[in-house]
Amino acid sequence: MQIQSMHFKARAGEKLADQRLQKSLKKLATKFVTGRAAAILELDDFEGTRDAAKDKRMRAIENLDVWLQTFEAEATRRGATVLYAESAADAAQLVVQIAHKHGVRKAIKSKSMVSEEMNLNSALEAAGVQIVETDLGEYILQINDNEPPSHIIAPVIHKDKEQISDLFARVHGRPRLTDIEEMTREAREILRPHFLSADMGITGGNFIIAETGSVAIVTNEGNEGMCTLMPPKVHVAVTGIEKVLPTLEDLATMMRLLPRSATGQSISNYFSLLTGPRASDELDGPEHMYFVLVDAGRSALVGSEFEDMLRCIRCGACMNHCPVYQKIGGHAYGWVYPGPMGSVLTPNYIGVENALDLPQASTLCGECHVVCPVKIPLPDLLRKLRKKQFEGRLRPGLEYAGFAIWSYLAQRPRLYRMATGIAVRALRMMGDSRRMISWLPLARGWTAQRDMPAPPGKTFQQLYRERKASTPP
Amino acid sequence: MRVGLLVTCLIDTMRPEIAFSTIKLLESAGCTVLVPEGQTCCGQPGYSAGDNVTARALAIKFLDEFESFDYIVIPSGSCGGMVRTHYADLFPGDPRLSARLAAITPRVYELTEFLHGVLKLERLPSAQPKAFSGAITYHDSCCGLRELGVRQQPRALLAKVERVTLTEMNDCQACCGFGGTFAVKYGDISSAIVDEKCANIHASGSQAVVLGDLGCMLNIEGRLRRSGDHTTRVLHVAQVLAGDA
Numbered sequence: 001m002q003i004q005s006m007h008f009k010a011r012a013g014e015k016l017a018d019q020r021l022q023k024s025l026k027k028l029a030t031k032f033v034t035g036r037a038a039a040i041l042e043l044d045d046f047e048g049t050r051d052a053a054k055d056k057r058m059r060a061i062e063n064l065d066v067w068l069q070t071f072e073a074e075a076t077r078r079g080a081t082v083l084y085a086e087s088a089a090d091a092a093q094l095v096v097q098i099a100h101k102h103g104v105r106k107a108i109k110s111k112s113m114v115s116e117e118m119n120l121n122s123a124l125e126a127a128g129v130q131i132v133e134t135d136l137g138e139y140i141l142q143i144n145d146n147e148p149p150s151h152i153i154a155p156v157i158h159k160d161k162e163q164i165s166d167l168f169a170r171v172h173g174r175p176r177l178t179d180i181e182e183m184t185r186e187a188r189e190i191l192r193p194h195f196l197s198a199d200m201g202i203t204g205g206n207f208i209i210a211e212t213g214s215v216a217i218v219t220n221e222g223n224e225g226m227c228t229l230m231p232p233k234v235h236v237a238v239t240g241i242e243k244v245l246p247t248l249e250d251l252a253t254m255m256r257l258l259p260r261s262a263t264g265q266s267i268s269n270y271f272s273l274l275t276g277p278r279a280s281d282e283l284d285g286p287e288h289m290y291f292v293l294v295d296a297g298r299s300a301l302v303g304s305e306f307e308d309m310l311r312c313i314r315c316g317a318c319m320n321h322c323p324v325y326q327k328i329g330g331h332a333y334g335w336v337y338p339g340p341m342g343s344v345l346t347p348n349y350i351g352v353e354n355a356l357d358l359p360q361a362s363t364l365c366g367e368c369h370v371v372c373p374v375k376i377p378l379p380d381l382l383r384k385l386r387k388k389q390f391e392g393r394l395r396p397g398l399e400y401a402g403f404a405i406w407s408y409l410a411q412r413p414r415l416y417r418m419a420t421g422i423a424v425r426a427l428r429m430m431g432d433s434r435r436m437i438s439w440l441p442l443a444r445g446w447t448a449q450r451d452m453p454a455p456p457g458k459t460f461q462q463l464y465r466e467r468k469a470s471t472p473p
Numbered sequence: 474m475r476v477g478l479l480v481t482c483l484i485d486t487m488r489p490e491i492a493f494s495t496i497k498l499l500e501s502a503g504c505t506v507l508v509p510e511g512q513t514c515c516g517q518p519g520y521s522a523g524d525n526v527t528a529r530a531l532a533i534k535f536l537d538e539f540e541s542f543d544y545i546v547i548p549s550g551s552c553g554g555m556v557r558t559h560y561a562d563l564f565p566g567d568p569r570l571s572a573r574l575a576a577i578t579p580r581v582y583e584l585t586e587f588l589h590g591v592l593k594l595e596r597l598p599s600a601q602p603k604a605f606s607g608a609i610t611y612h613d614s615c616c617g618l619r620e621l622g623v624r625q626q627p628r629a630l631l632a633k634v635e636r637v638t639l640t641e642m643n644d645c646q647a648c649c650g651f652g653g654t655f656a657v658k659y660g661d662i663s664s665a666i667v668d669e670k671c672a673n674i675h676a677s678g679s680q681a682v683v684l685g686d687l688g689c690m691l692n693i694e695g696r697l698r699r700s701g702d703h704t705t706r707v708l709h710v711a712q713v714l715a716g717d718a
Contacts, residue, residue: 013661363655383521388523411534451695
């Protein structure tokens with residue numbers, strides 16, 4: 001995906017003004033937030049499960065090399081081929097090579113955010129391989145001129161039904177439908193021949209399991225099964241190296257949390273655990289199975305102050321509950337991963353200097369940390385990125401000047417009291433008859449759409465001293 | 474008992490009357506309230522911006538000024554959260570400062586935590602004749618709620634105020650969009666978020682929104698007034714409990 005994170009401010013402004021998008025984003029609260037709140041009550045010990053999930057993920061991350069070796073050995077033993085890619089671009093080229101090796105002309109794909117990091121679709125098309133997205137949301141985006149997803153599990157959350165009706169009528173060249181079930185059936189009719197004629201199926205991987213060499217895939221549409229078990233002779237699973245889990249039991253813990261945190265479902269509609277290509281005594285499955293495990297910045301986080309981020313299970317709860325994401329949607333963040341998790345991942349994967357706004361564009365309200373199924377301290381990680389920016393002289397000069405003055409004064413109480421005394425008098429005079437300030441030169445971001453309540457003109461410290469002087473001991 | 478009051482920089486400058494209400498509440502419960510004169514700011518603005526050097530200096534300043542008190546009370550969830558949950562992050566590899574912090578932390582309270590949990594306040598001081606009465610709703614500020622667990626304490630205390638009745642608004646725990654410098658850097662996003670809060674306040678049918686943090690207070694009041702609501706009051710919980718507003 002083309003990196004647009006440096007244009008965050010302008011794009012966020014556009015999104016705020018887009019009334020249609022604002023209406024679409026309301027679905028987050030009604031569908032996901034309410035759904036999750038109800039679903040987590042089904043677990044006897046939600047907190048305990050979160051702690052267990054966190055521990056299991058960290059056990060994998062802390063010995064990532066060991067678990068990947070175990071995974072590779074087990075997957076290889078069962079007939080799969082495990083390939084590693086240092087960069088996202090390398091990963092895309094590996095998939096292209098696999099396609100060429102097996103004479104693939106058409107590939108079908110179920111949802112994968114890592115493939116967005118890889119720009120996989122354009123790499124395959126450039127190599128002469130047709131690629132068809134089969135997740136309904138991703139399909140909608142693909143036929144809309146390869147629009148990027150705006151959410152990691154609900155890629156098309158930014159669109160409403162009417163927009164999709166128009167798109168289907170235009171691209172499919174069929175009468176315009178407005179009933180969701182009928183529209184879905186139409187998409188199935190279009191996709192079915194692709195499923196039957198594809199040579200290769202590409203999937204993501206929610207987890208890979210070291211002890212069995214398997215990939216676990218969670219969907220609600222069953223398209224992952226169509227991509228892997230039906231005609232395709234080749235299955236390529238692309239995922240990040242951090243997605244490894246030591247055991248199937250670990251997977252069971254994750255599955256208690258993932259659908260509930262993501263969509264408020266007790267369990268997803270479909271769940272595939274795929275191990276090796278089709279064996280001689282098996283009826284279905286691909287002839288060849290590949291794993292492309294992508295680093296693309298992940299190994300650099302192991303042992304770093306951002307290591308906690310690697311245990312993310314990509315449920316999307318942090319963005320669903322984020323007041324900022326709820327207002328601007330995912331596109332404004334400008335790369336693959338939006339919301340709080342994206343604001344930590346993007347600077348780490350594409351460079352702090354390429355995504356300066358993302359760690360700043362958070363109120364640090366803490367709700368993302370509260371809802372994270374694996375307890376990633378997202379606000380702390382955002383603060384660490386802010387510190388990195390601040391110490392790396394990556395903030396605007398005015399910000400440094402402001403903090404330098406504040407820092408100097410706050411450590412010198414007498415000067416501080418003089419300065420605040422002057423400031424509150426000035427602010428008081430700026431207030432209108434309602435005691436509201438409607439324009440502040442250095443805080444226009446505040447006063448553009450809000451007043452600043454004016455102070456009474458004397459600080460507490462001044463008033464307190466006056467009061468003490470007038471009351472006899 | 475000797476209680477040190479951390480006034481907080483925003484109350485000191487923007488709403489000094491809240492500190493007087495706080496003192497009134499504490500004194501009415503028999504506390505001796507002392508206000509260290511040298512106090513300025515807890516350091517949170519610097520910490521949130523990545524200026525940990527200044528934040529650390531101000532954290533040490535806080536220890537110097539407040540460690541002699543029996544209790545330290547802060548009429549703000551976010552400053553309380555800074556001291557109780559984030560100061561520890563500023564003293565890595567410094568066992569001496571960490572030990573001093575560990576010794577003071579259990580004595581640091583947000584105002585309503587202290588009134589309800591430590592003082593077990595039953596009788597509120599008598600209200601001023603013109604004190605607010607009517608329907609209120611409560612906004613949970615993020616740091617108080619999520620860093621300190623302040624939720625039922627203000628509600629339990631407000632239930633003792635006969636002049637007011639509390640109606641919960643929808644999404645009372647949702648962020649108001651303040652976020653410190655966020656409100657200035659991303660003013661348009663911040664305003665869109667606070668609009669939700671204002672709509673929920675209005676929908677609750679309350680004449681006043683009560684809260685425990687100055688940032689939220691200025692943000693919500695500023696947006697209400699700009700959008701033409703000149704009547705809904707925005708009050709700090711200390712003002713309502715003390716009967717001063």
